[in-house]
Amino acid sequence: MFQLPGSIKTPKDFLGLIEKKYLVLGLLSFFSLSALTIYSSKPLQKLISPLIPFQRLETLKEDKPGYEVFGFAPYWTFNKLSNVDFSTLTTLAYFGVEVGADGNLDKSSKGYETFMSPKATDTFKKAHNYGTRVVLTLTQMNNPNILALMDDPEAQSRVITQAVEEVKNRGIDGVNIDFEYTGNPGSEYREKFSKFVDNMTKWMHQEIPNSKVTVSVYASSVKDPKIYDIKALADSSDGIFMMAYDFAVAGSSNAIPTSPLYGHKEGKYWYDVSTAVEHFLSKMPSDKLILGVPWYGYNYAVEEPKIKTATSKGYYTYYKKGKRTYSQFIPYKSYAQTYTLATNNITPNSDDITDYTEGFDEYGKVSYKAYYVPSLGTWRMIFIEDQKSLGLKYDFAKEKGLAGVGMWALGFDDGKTEMWSLLREKFGLKDLANNTVLAKEIR
Known part of the structure; x- marks a missing residue:
């Protein structure tokens, strides 16, 4: 596991060390030129500490055997989760708690209130009893707030510290970062966001063994990067959740599927899931990519x-x-x-x-x-995803060697067991042998 120099005690120390990297590199000139060469790696793999070489993190599948089945549980569906098959679900991603531009988590929100509720405690305990990982989704959907956070190292230190504290205090297993930026602010912010994810992942791993950090991104993020450098994010996190939906939305001019598997190369659709996956796999390893599918449609x-x-x-x-x-x-x-x-x-x-x-x-x-x-x-x-269409997407994910699949969102299947029957058929039940989640206590 990644180890920190003894002088680094907080995320603020992390970021301070980044600011001093050129001074440190100057001191390194007293050492051999070969040592300098080792630590001057690719720009998108800049180190938290110039004294420690970049380390690629373990993939999701190396920690838990089998395929990832990753489900988002929005706070507004938390009373509709009785249908969830925890023997199949590998990760429950609670959605979510908003991150402010100043780096503070919004503890006055309904999302945080539900996260701390007895209902959430019971759900998280049930998940752990089945060996299902629980992570907290950190959200931000406002462009100015995202850019302000990326421009402020102190704010980044704050959110990293608070996120780790929440995960520790709740006895859960990590975070998902869901910052949904629209537009293209330039490569500067892609690098800043990648470094933020890198810092979050390394600090989370240091403080909480076996924890996981994943990042949610648009399916078009290679075609239209926005703030998402897929290669850098895949290198610096435990996994990428591709939101392979909303290719069409409520305001679309034509009625098409929100998650078409094919049709782009045939000229039918502006983009599709298979093409997006092809583009992602040109930038990252397949076994770190989770294919997110919609359990909804647009009428x-x-x-x-x-x-x-x-x-x-x-x-x-x-x-x-x-x-x-x-x-x-x-x-x-x-x-x-x-x-x-x-x-x-x-x-x-x-x-x-x-x-x-x-x-x-x-x-x-x-x-x-x-x-x-x-x-x-x-x-x-x-257009609605049913057993036929979802089955084709699940088969596609397996054929491409992806880490697994994910759903937006748990609770949208309220009372419909066929969704879970299909997941069991395609991905089986979890192997609970030596499962580290089972030993964790929810608080």
Whole structure:
């Protein structure tokens, strides 16, 4: 395991040492030129201590036999986790606690309140009883806050210290870093974010043996890097969670799958999961990549019930006021629906549904439902991951030698055991022999 020089006691010492690296390198000139050469490694693998060579971290699969099955548990679904099969789930990622621009964790949030609740304690204990790792997701979705944090070494030291304290105090097993930046701030911030992850991982490992640090990134992060240098992040963390979804969102102009497996090379879709994985594997080892899949879909108002049809924005109504006639635009809503809601509420026998049909996109390899809503005078269409489409994605992950798969999100399967039956069929049950998680006590 990575060991720190004795003088380094806190993350602040880490960052201070980084600032002094050029002075240290000057002192090293008294030593042999060969020693200098060893410690002047690639720019994206800069060291926390110039005196310690870069060490590639162990992959997820080396710590726990078999495939990773990584599930995010949002605080708002925490009352819907009775369905979770902990004998199959390898990591439960609690989602989440926000990190402020100043590096402080938001302890006034609902996310933190739920994280510290008796319900969470019981869930975490159950997970550990089955040998399932529990990690805390650190979140930030605001561009200015992310950049401010990356520009402030003191703030980074603060969040690293607080994250380690929370993991220690709760008796859990690490963190997932989910900073979702939109746009491209330049390579400077990719390097800063990579170094932040590197510091977090090394300090977490030093303070908590067998802990894990993973990073969530967009599926398009090689095509459009934003703040994510995939090679550097893979080198400096225990694993990368590819969010292989939201290729289409509620506001999309056309109704397409949110997670198409194929279709890009055929010119059907702007991008797809298989192409994204191909791009990632050109930058990182396959056994550190977790393929995240959606347990939800987007329900669109559409012009007609066909794949890639235009979405309907709404309609006009007209009314008179005095001698004048006025029009009012009534927008149709497109929205996300969980697997359970789409399965239970969209059926041939549902109220206000006619012309119900089901189909399968042979390019995206995703199932869909289409139906007419007489009261609104519009067609609707939803692409939803089911056993057929998820099975193809799980097989794809295995064929590519990936670390495993992950789900956004636990609780979206509320009451639907078939999702877990499929995971057991594809990935089996965990091997609990010598499992280090079993011995940890939740507090």
